[in-house]
Amino acid sequence: MFKILKYSFFDLMRSSWSYVYFAFYLLLGIVLLFLNNDLSKAVITLMNVIIVLVPLIGTIFGVMYYYNSKEFTELLLAQPLKRSSIFLGQYLGVAISLSMSLILGLGLPFIAYGLFKSNAIWDFSLLLIVGMFLTFIFSALAFNIALSNENRIKGFGYAILMWLFLAIIYDGLFLMSLILFEDYPLDKVSLIGTMLNPIDLSRTLILLKLDISALLGYTGAVFKQFFGTNFGLIISLFALLIWVALPVIRIVLKSKRKDF
Amino acid sequence: MKIRLCILLFLITTYFAAAKTITVCEAGCDFNRIQTAVDSSKSGDHIFIKKGLYKESNIIIYKKSLHITGEEGTIIDTQQNGYGFSVEATDIVIKNLIIKNIEISYTKEYAAILLFKSYDFVIENITVENAFFGFLIQKSKDGLVHNNTISGEGKAEADSGNAIHLWHCENVNITNNDVRRMRDGIYLEFGSNSYISNNYSTGNMRYGLHFMFSNENTYENNTFEANGAGVAVMFSKKIKMFNNVFKKNWGTASYGILLKEINDAELKHNIFEDNTIGINADGTNRITYTANTFKNNGYAIKVHGACYDNIYSKNNFLYNSFDLSYSGNLNSNKFENNYWSNYTGYDLDKNGIGDIPYRPVKLFSYLVNRTPESIVLLRSLFIDIIDFSEKVSPVFTPENLIDNQPLMTLVTW
Numbered sequence: 049m050f051k052i053l054k055y056s057f058f059d060l061m062r063s064s065w066s067y068v069y070f071a072f073y074l075l076l077g078i079v080l081l082f083l084n085n086d087l088s089k090a091v092i093t094l095m096n097v098i099i100v101l102v103p104l105i106g107t108i109f110g111v112m113y114y115y116n117s118k119e120f121t122e123l124l125l126a127q128p129l130k131r132s133s134i135f136l137g138q139y140l141g142v143a144i145s146l147s148m149s150l151i152l153g154l155g156l157p158f159i160a161y162g163l164f165k166s167n168a169i170w171d172f173s174l175l176l177i178v179g180m181f182l183t184f185i186f187s188a189l190a191f192n193i194a195l196s197n198e199n200r201i202k203g204f205g206y207a208i209l210m211w212l213f214l215a216i217i218y219d220g221l222f223l224m225s226l227i228l229f230e231d232y233p234l235d236k237v238s239l240i241g242t243m244l245n246p247i248d249l250s251r252t253l254i255l256l257k258l259d260i261s262a263l264l265g266y267t268g269a270v271f272k273q274f275f276g277t278n279f280g281l282i283i284s285l286f287a288l289l290i291w292v293a294l295p296v297i298r299i300v301l302k303s304k305r306k307d308f
Numbered sequence: 309m310k311i312r313l314c315i316l317l318f319l320i321t322t323y324f325a326a327a328k329t330i331t332v333c334e335a336g337c338d339f340n341r342i343q344t345a346v347d348s349s350k351s352g353d354h355i356f357i358k359k360g361l362y363k364e365s366n367i368i369i370y371k372k373s374l375h376i377t378g379e380e381g382t383i384i385d386t387q388q389n390g391y392g393f394s395v396e397a398t399d400i401v402i403k404n405l406i407i408k409n410i411e412i413s414y415t416k417e418y419a420a421i422l423l424f425k426s427y428d429f430v431i432e433n434i435t436v437e438n439a440f441f442g443f444l445i446q447k448s449k450d451g452l453v454h455n456n457t458i459s460g461e462g463k464a465e466a467d468s469g470n471a472i473h474l475w476h477c478e479n480v481n482i483t484n485n486d487v488r489r490m491r492d493g494i495y496l497e498f499g500s501n502s503y504i505s506n507n508y509s510t511g512n513m514r515y516g517l518h519f520m521f522s523n524e525n526t527y528e529n530n531t532f533e534a535n536g537a538g539v540a541v542m543f544s545k546k547i548k549m550f551n552n553v554f555k556k557n558w559g560t561a562s563y564g565i566l567l568k569e570i571n572d573a574e575l576k577h578n579i580f581e582d583n584t585i586g587i588n589a590d591g592t593n594r595i596t597y598t599a600n601t602f603k604n605n606g607y608a609i610k611v612h613g614a615c616y617d618n619i620y621s622k623n624n625f626l627y628n629s630f631d632l633s634y635s636g637n638l639n640s641n642k643f644e645n646n647y648w649s650n651y652t653g654y655d656l657d658k659n660g661i662g663d664i665p666y667r668p669v670k671l672f673s674y675l676v677n678r679t680p681e682s683i684v685l686l687r688s689l690f691i692d693i694i695d696f697s698e699k700v701s702p703v704f705t706p707e708n709l710i711d712n713q714p715l716m717t718l719v720t721w
Contacts, residue, residue, distance in 0.1 A: 096692075099689070219685055219690035227675070248684075252684065255687065259687070262584065262605075263683060263686070264558050264560065265683070271681075
């Protein structure tokens with residue numbers, strides 16, 4: 049598995065897309081910090097970017113990489129190798145190289161700006177951790193979609209649709225249902241609702257740091273326990289781990305049975 | 309004439325002859341108990357209490373002008389028995405003492421120092437530990453409460469008292485005090501012309517500072533941090549609030565300031581940071597909010613109904629989750645020349661004022677008012693989209709609630 053991981057990783061490192069991705073984050077970080085001069089505002093803008101763009105890029109990269117390296121995969125399958133290690137190796141190669149571009153691209157300008165001396169370091173590292181989680185989750189979801197669809201166009205279509213659903217449509221439906229059932233106690237429902245969407249989940253994690261004062265304005269014991277203590281942080285991180293684990297398990301199961 | 313002069317001279321000499329210093333200590337001084345020293349003193353005497361632990365309570369000073377000072381380390385332990393000092397006198401000074409363990413009562417307001425109908429009083433450098441009430445000052449005038457530290461151990465609002473409680477008082481200066489873990493930090497009830505400055509009020513269960521029916525008071529340069537419900541100014545007129553810091557008041561009913569039925573007040577150069585609600589205004593008229601900074605609050609300002617002729621100008625609204633939540637009609641309240649960190653407009657003519665107006669009320673704050681649980685969707689992309697569409701064509705938010713001249717740069721003072 050590690051050989052394939054290494055191969056995929058260096059293959060991606062050599063491809064121009066990784067550099068584009070890295071350059072994009074580098075530029076974003078520099079623009080935010082050096083034209084803005086305000087770390088807390090930069091962290092908020094960055095949060096919006098990470099929550100929307102990281103899943104999108106993870107999804108597209110995942111699908112693209114799978115379809116592009118399909119012939120090579122078929123060649124590998126002819127060798128005496130475990131199927132799970134081939135696919136997991138490829139998946140981890142994609143996810144790790146994307147995460148590295150993200151961390152280096154954003155980390156370098158922030159370090160140059162003097163992050164270690166500022167007390168925004170925790171907010172910032174939380175942002176990077178959440179970005180990494182999102183990369184892992186969405187590239188795994190992309191691999192799942194690609195594994196299930198032989199047709200590239202269809203695969204791409206589903207992948208983009210999935211991103212669109214989780215990033216925007218889900219919140220719309222969520223809000224509508226909250227308003228529709230506003231006569232009922234909704235605090236548990238709304239917290240469970242955020243758990244079911246990795247993007248909402250990461251947003252909640254960041255909100256716990258940035259907007260805690262607003263979140264505590266709502267009268268509800270469940271909310272208060274969730275947002276007012278470390279309980280929320282632990283639960284959210286745990287849910288993110290589950291969100292990584294489930295699609296990865298499905299990759300393993302699906303690849304075992306797939307006919308090439 | 310000569311006789312009169314003689315009498316005057318006689319009076320002056322007797323007065324000065326009588327003004328002596330009485331010392332109190334455990335052994336070897338004039339007295340070993342404070343109460344006996346007080347009883348045998350005359351008006352104008354100084355009582356000097358030497359270092360030591362005095363297990364006394366309910367020390368009564370009645371119609372005697374005394375200057376009571378303690379040495380460093382003078383401790384009065386009331387042993388959970390009534391008041392520390394109970395005073396009714398003019399020209400009274402109490403200084404440099406530590407008073408401990410005030411009795412908790414559900415029917416009486418036991419305090420470390422109770423002043424009743426006392427004029428020209430000074431309470432200075434007093435440390436009250438484990439207090440029920442700290443200083444309870446009633447029907448008094450022209451006093452100074454300076455440099456005191458009061459802390460309590462109450463668990464709930466019912467079994468704790470106020471650190472500095474003024475009832476029907478006039479012209480009292482409350483400066484440089486540190487009050488913590490009480491019910492109210494400083495409470496003015498029917499008080500007027502008082503001046504409150506440089507105090508630090510934290511960890512109080514109810515309000516850091518509380519005004520009730522108190523007119524024409526000023527408070528400035530105070531810091532209020534992490535109090536149960538912040539600062540409350542209620543049913544009062546002409547209050548001036550300058551240069552105060554309100555921070556970290558978190559909770560469902562927590563505010564930087566709660567303004568309720570307030571007329572003609574002035575807020576200037578205050579800083580509101582990390583509060584759930586910066587200012588909660590309900591029934592306020594003719595208030596000017598000038599050059600305040602609202603930073604990282606949940607809501608910077610929440611306006612309820614019945615507010616008329618309030619003017620918000622030259623304030624900084626920085627990174628609040630919501631800048632403004634507004635119920636009811638605009639009612640000739642004005643927002644002008646504020647700096648909004650969420651403003652996305654431009655300034656083509658370079659006059660420092662944004663060319664397009666800013667709408668401080670977002671659709672999402674309207675939604676959160678209606679369905680509070682939807683707060684979990686804060687900062688989601690979908691919310692940004694509907695906020696944007698509302699900004700373009702307002703349907704739910706008041707149409708004329710706008711800052712027509714938003715500033716492009718921070719207001720500094």
